[in-house]
Structure formats: structure tokens, C-alpha cells
Amino acid sequence: MSSEVAEKIKLPRTSESEKLKRIRHTASHVMAMAVQRLFPNAQVTIGPWTEYGFYYDFDHPEPFTPEDLKAIKKEMVKIIKQKLPVQREVVTREEAKRRIQQIQAPYKLEILDSIPEDPISIYHLGDTWWDLCAGPHVENTGDLNPKAIDVESVAGAYWRGDANRQQLQRIYGTAWETPEQLQEYQRRKAEAQKRDHRKLGKELGLFIFSDPVGPGLPMWTPKGTTLRNTLEDFLKQEQLKRGYLPVVSPHIARVDLFKTSGHWQKYKDDMFPMMADDPEAAESEQGFVLKPMNCPFHIQIYKSQLRSYRDLPVRLAEFGTVYRYEQSGELGGLTRVRGFTVDDAHLFVTPEQLDDEFLKVVDLILSVFNSLQLKDFRARLSFRDPAEAEKYIGAPEAWEKAENAIRRAVNQLGMDFFEAPGEAAFYGPKLDFIFHDALEREWQLGTVQVDYNLPERFDLEYTASDGSRQRPVMIHRAPFGSVERLMGILIEEYAGDFPLWLAPTQVRLLPVSDNQLSFANETAERFRAAGIRVEVDTSGDRLGKLIRNAEKQKIPVMGIVGQKEAESDSLSVRTRASGELGSLPISQVLEQMQAAIASHGDF
Template identity: 40%
Template structure:
């Protein structure tokens, strides 16, 4: 006689075992139709799973994040069913849920084509419309292996062989198709309505380049047609904003196979890069940081001491000298910062010591993972390492969080999510130390009245961390900044300071990055602003245009005045139609154009035109410079308006 307790505290007594679907039906017919699964005593289960004893039950619909994941997971199974229906020799492997959708990997003798995708999607719709019941059953490990081998599904059999021998496996069946899965799943295929197959890509079995190449079909699935349409629109907008395309169009950077994963910065792109560094340098200077620089190549012994050699060796570029010493290009700046701190005896009067570094790091990323500026092998981090006492730790965390929020808002990012990753199972240090470190981050966020999400067990092995996630102009989320608190490296390197009692004391080390990678942050900015960067950041801020050759000398005078005033200006006195020149520089996303004709020259004035084509009026030289200085102030900007 189970007693069911609902999230609102209401309790329902039943005389016999019950299912979540029946609980929903007792509340309302509409809720029963909307219920996809349930959370029973904190565990997600199918809506038809029997509940035999007292339990807390939360009904899951598409309004819940778990509901959308279940919908997408069931859609991945529908995809596999459709592929097997049309191509019986294809082998199904895995089909997980990902951001905004799902994928499924297949082994097949030929490549899937766009026409295949259309046919597969149509078959999915037919199978969904059939409203097939989705049913769960369990099998012992050996029985499951035998079942899938009999079906020719060798990849599934390999997956099962890696599962502990005593574990009971669950399978889900819809029609004649059956798949290995932990679940839960929808009760029937008819609930899958709003989906689309997106593309095909290559993927190695189990992510290992030594294994066979599979075909990965990506799809998206949503609770309603409106959400699906909005997602497809975002993808179209994202394609227009692709930083790789805009980087070429705006002549900012390029990549070359002579240096895979490294950026060749063109003059305009390097100007943008340096503007970001100058901006951050000033912000850090105002916040009490000192700037340092550490070597790019350091001895293996340093990386062994820091722990990176054991945990990160496969991602490091190394070289061996004639005397057999092994050196590594630094993948991180932290050990160098500790080596700087360790130089000499430190006093508590020096703390907190905030050391910032624009450090170039190198990490070996698989070639298939490289993606424009977003994923590279050689990049620059705006790192900082703060050494402080335990008493100073929470305040330093709070000030760092405030700095991060202030800086992001100056780029027009107003929606910022914070995630707190807590102690993982495999960690070093005592629980008491972890309590102190996690407490400092909790307290720092609370002092700023900042809401945050907890990611249990997702911290680094040496300490908890905060992640700062930005929402861009078209609603995409980018994880950028991080703040970590660490007692591990100070202990490994045995660093200390002399406290007020003239005793050695171990400092706390805070690891902090705001942009994260400058390269990646530039890619995010290009897409956020759709290439139309704010005036203070734009590589070329103003172009001076002459309407005819008669204004060429006057244009040169105006150009010199703007340069002397500190603006990044260009001059265009070509013997070309003014409409052509305006179009060219507009396509180059230049924020402002100065147009000079006979009237402007006669009156010693200039006409300002915005990137959007708005005529801002005529100004004297001094008025124009003052107006442009006002426009170039760093203030929070509505990127959605700028980005079109």
C-alpha cells in the first residue's frame, strides 16, 4: 500500500502498487498526457515503472530539463530504428543526448548522403506516427551479448563486454527495434513530433583514432514546433556570424597547415588582440595586480613537481636536448607563477600578491577537435595567480568575481551564469581543507548576491572552482572565465610566507582567468557582435572618404587630425565613386565613415556616417573629435542591436 508524496507535499495513498502514469492520471488527464517519466525517490524512471512502497514522486514533463533530455534520447532511438529499417546492414553503436539535440553513431559500408538524411527523417516521422509503445526489459550480461551478436550488432556486444559481469542490463523495444539503454524513455513514439536531422560527420569508435571510423548523424528535437523553429533560426544566425567566415572577410587572421591550430594574425586582427590586452592590463592595474612573464619552455622536473607530467603529459609538446634534458612547452602558466612567488622570502605584509600574466601556452589537441579560434593548440591566457592568507581568501574571491562581472558587462554581456564545481571523488587534501575552500567560494558569491548552480563532484582534483558562462546576442552560452582556489600547488612546491608571529605559513593560491583564451574570446566577440565591434575595440575605427579628387588634400588633413587625436583611422582618396567606397568600408564593418565633399571642404567641416548607414550630421573638426571620443567610451552595449 504505497503512499505517494508529491513535490507540493500532497500525499496520495494507494491500495496496490502503482505507476507514475497512474499517479498523473489521478491528478488530471492533461498531466497524464504530458507526463514523460518520473523521479522516484530521486531516481529517474519510466512512467510505467511500478512503485511498490512509499515514495516521493516528481512527474517529469517537457517543461523539465530532464524531460527534454528524455525526449531527445528517445528521438535518438527513433533515428537508429529508422536507419536499421532502411539499411539493415548498418550497425548501431551509441546515441547520447547533447546540447540542443542528440547524435547516433553507425557503422555502414558507404557514406550517408543528404538524400539519405531526408529519407531517414521521413521514416522517423512514419515510425513516430505509428505511436509504437516503448517497453523496457532486463537481461543478464551473457544473454544480452548473445542477443546482439545474433543480430550482427558487434559494437553493442563490445559495449556490453565492458560492463561488470554481475550487472543486469536494460533494453528498450519499440516495434521490432530493440536497443541497449539505461533509460528512462518515453512511453510511446507518438510523443516525438518536433525534430530534424541536421548533418553527418565522421567519428572514431570510442573516440580513438586507432579504431574504425563511424558515421555520426546529428539531430535536434524540441517539445513544440515554436522551439524547433527558434532553434533553426539561431543556427542560421550563427552561420552568418561564424567567426571563421568573418575573420576572412574582415582580414583579421588565417590558419595554415604549416602550423595546425595556431593563428596567423593579420594587422587588423593583431590590433584587436592588442586592444584586448591593453583593456585588461588597465583593469588589472586598477585592481591592484602586478604583471609578470614566465618562460614558455621549462624543465620536465617542474612539471613533475606540479603534477602536470602525470596528469597532462599527452597534451604537452616536449623536446629533448643534447644533454638528455627533457623540456616542455608550458600548457599552463601556474607552475611558473609559483616559481616566481618562491623567489626569496615572503612576508604577510606582501599579501595578497596578485600576479597577472598574458602567458602563451601550448596544448596538443587532436586535429579533429580544432575549430577556428575556438579550439587551438597555441593560445594566450589572461591568467592571474593570487597568493593570500586563508583569512583573505573569501574577500579576494569576492573581489575577483566583481571584477569578472564588471569586465563582461563592458563587452555587452549582461546575462552571466555562475557554476560552482565541488569536490570530486578522486581528490587530494583533507575534507577540512575542502570545507574551507568551498566555503570561501560559497561565501564570496553570497556576499555579491549572485545566484549560482552547483555541479557536484566536478571540481579539479586539487580544489573547487567557479565557471562563468556568458550568453551571447543570439542566446548561445560560452564558458569563459574561471576562478579556482588551491592548496595543492603551494604544498607541492612548499611555498610559504612569514606571518605576523614570525612563523612560516602556507598561502592559498587562487587561479583566475577572465577571457580564458584571448583567441577564443575574440572568436566569441566576433560572433556576438556579428563583426560590428564597438568603436573602442574596432581595429579600424574611422575611414575618411573623399567624394572626388578635389577633396583629396582636405581629406588628408582631416585624416591627420584624427590620427593625432588617437583614433585608428584610414584614408580613402581613390578616384572611385563614393557609393562604391561607402559600400566597401561598410562591408568591412568600420564603425564610422567621414564623408568629405565640396561643402564640407568649403566650410571646414566633416560629415559623420554610422556603420548602419545613419547620417549623424556635419561637425567642425573639434566637435567631430569630441563626438567620436564620447562614442568610443567603454560602456555596456546592446550587442543584439549592434549585431543586427
């Protein structure tokens, strides 16, 4: 299949297609039936659809092997070709319990207990296999295309996501409407594996994880730190131009601070507890915890002095590291970690300033995306779900004002957006930017939030023009979101081939022999003095290998130093963007590279 054809194939998510939902849900049951045919001792637990496939968790004493997965797929094909009817049956809770006890399936009993409504729905595949299920499904197994289904992998998973409970084996699969969709999905998956930031991060020497340190806690090497610092410095300069004031806050605070903000009540289970002088006071105002959010700290800075309407807006910005306890099974490279840095800023504005400041924040975020070449995104209006009022704080009137402010902004900007009830923060609605990467996967990056509630909870004030005390409105914003997640996305989006301005090493000098090593080191000093990140390959390898190594490390510019170059104060230049540029005076290389870096262009 040609790449031109492949690019035209749309791969819908399960949530976007009722037909795919039925296909994948049925395929998961077919897989479970196949497993129990081949491994009668395997206990079935849960088997939902996912956005691009499905999985089922099994309690089986022996690990499933790659050969087992092949056999399972072969058995699935047999079941599909049998065209077994998929039939729904409704039974009483007592009858469901009797049948479960009859087949000695303890996991199903626990699932049954977690189903709140009666009666109980059961789905049968033919006459011999069934499971508790709400559906939906296709009418018979023959409605599945065996050439559009695959059994992909197996991984460990704890029952109910609880590390203290039984470890199960999760078998992942995928199912599509057509073989062409499956082939395109597999092509993208293979490409994703090539671009995997965990793989590239190791190959390019950007970051590491360490068991003695702990899971979900990345450490940045010199090259990775250079890349991070370049991103942070870029945004800091943009913020300074737009009137933001830098602040720094501590990594811990009293529990009482987060009780006032509401984080303790809403996120206690996701926060890292810390010691207190009195162990019994660990949850009192005397106890300390690692911070999960930066906003309460910025609120304290705002509140440290009385503000006038003339002082507003106040824009406080910080690259603040926060800590949240993620389950070990939910961690994933840089995109899901336990300690991460947020490019946080909090704006304290008058109600009259809200719309204008919100638009300025969006303009900053769009400018950042443009500089990073992140162009395929849409806006999500993350609002509260009125049916789940207990998830949020504050009066409905405050929420309506905040949501209306966001609607006004996106309508004024003419942005492509969609509303997502239930995705709001507990204190206010958000405008989230959902980015589609080169493989059409979705990531949330920048976010802007309108908040009437925390100013109320912390009793924030400013003096209005008539001398009265008024309540400011807060805007929470983070163009990057998590720096760690952004780094992971950028590594994959660029496939490690960073643009010149971002590359940890912008030029590598390749001395042909040791005779040119001294000149190469002197030249490197000139590059450093010009603000260009440079390194010298001192390995002594042959020129061909020097070039190959630089290409593998995705160095944007290579400067070959031979005897002729040393004598003429020049470099033989090769670039990843433009190929061979020939021999150029070093002064010209410096000047052109500085201009390209400043403009975020290519050399």
C-alpha cells in the same frame, strides 16, 4: 511566427527536462531504425542524446547525402505513425552476446564489453529492431511529434574518438515537445550561422587558420591583432589600477616542474611532449614540455625571494600563452584551440586576506563584463566530487576551507549561483562565470579559484608578524578566461559590429574622387595622432560603393571627403549608431570620438 512570440519560447536543455530526455533518446533510436531500414548494410554504433538533440554514429561504406537525410526523416515519420511500443528487456551478458553475434554487429560487442554491470538492458522498437541501451524512453513511438523532429546534418567521427580507428558517419538530429519549439530552435540556429565567428572572422579579416601551421592554431591578422591588443590593454590598465604586477614566463619548462604541481600526473595525455638531450630522459626532470598552465611559473617568481607578511598580497599577472593537445574532432574555431592565451593572474595572500582579495577579484571580473556589455550570466560554484577523490590533490580539510571561502563571497555579494560538484580544478574549487549569449547558448568566461594545495606542494612561505614561517593561500583568476574563446564569443555576440572603443578600424575616410585623396591622407594622420584607428579607402570606387563596403565591414564611423569638406576642413559624417550626422569640423569629430572611445560609448 512573430519575433515577439519567438522570444517567449523557452528551449530547455535535455539535462533540464526528463521528458525531453526520453523524447530525444527515443528519437535517436527511431533514426537508427530508419537508417537500417533504408540502408541494411549500415552498422549501428552509439546514439546518445545531446543538450539540444541527438546523434547516431554509423559505419556505412557510402557517404550519406542530403537526399539520404530527407529520406531518413521521411522514414522516421512512418515509424512514429506506426506507434511501435518501446519495450525494455533485461538479459544476461551471455544472452546479449549471443544475440549480437547472431546479427553480426561487432561494434555492439565492443559496447557490451564496456558495460561494467550485469544484467544487460535492451530496448526494442516493435518486434524487429533493438539496441543495447540504459534508457530512458517514451512508451511508444507515437509519443513523438513528427512535426517537432528534424534530421539536421552528417559529419565524420572516429569510433571511440580514436583517430587510429574506423571513421564513421555521425547523423545529427533534434527533437522537441512542440513544433513551435522546433521552429524557434531552427530560427536561433540560422541566426547562429549568420553570427558564426569563423564566417565573420573571415569576412572581417580578423584571423586565419592554415593547414601548413596546423589545426587549432589561429593566426591573427593586423585587424584581429588590433582587436586583441585593445582588449588586453584595457585589462592591463584595470589591473595596474588594482595593484597587479606584470610578469612574463617562458613557453616551455622541465617536466619536473609539472610533476611537482601535479599537472603531469593529471594532464600528461593533454600536454605536448618535447625533445630532450637524452631521448630516454624525456620524462625525467631533464625533459622539457610546452606549458599547459601558467601557475607553476608564477609560483617560481613568488618563491624567488623570501616574502614578509608586509609584502602580501602579491598579485602577479600575465597574458600567458599555453598549449594543450585537443583531439582534432573537438576543435572548433576560436572556442576550442590547441594554443591559447590566458589572462592569468595569481595572488599570494595570507589566510586573513583571502576573503577581501577574493571579493576584489570578483569586482574586477564584473567590471570587465560590464565594459564588454556581457550582462546575462550566473555564477557556478565548481566544487570537488567527494565520490571521485582520486581526481583531486590535497587534504579534505583544505578543500573545505577553500569551498567555504567561495560560498562566503557569493553570499555576501548576493549573486545568483548554483553548485556543480565534480567541476573543480584538480588543485582547488572555482567560481566560474557562465555567460548566456544572444542565442541563449552557455559559455564559461571568467574564473576565480582558491588554492591551498599548490602552496603546499611547492613549499611556499612568508614570514609572519611573530617571525614564524607561514603558508600563503593562492588565488588563481582569469576575467577573460581564454582570449581566443572570448574573441569568438564577442564576434558572435556583437555579430561583428563592435562598439566604437573595440572596433579594429574606428573611422574610414571616403574620398569622393582622387582630387580629395591627398586631403583624406592628411586627415588620417590627424586621427592617428589623436589615437584613433583610421583608414582611407583608396579604391577609387563610386561613393555609393564606398559606403556599402564600409557598412559590410561594420566600420563604426565614416567620414565622406568631397571638395566642400576639403575646403572647409570638415567631414560629412555617417555612423552605424546614429546615422547621418551631416557636415562637422574635423576638430569637433576628433574631440567627440576621443570622448566616446574613452567612455566606451557611441559617437
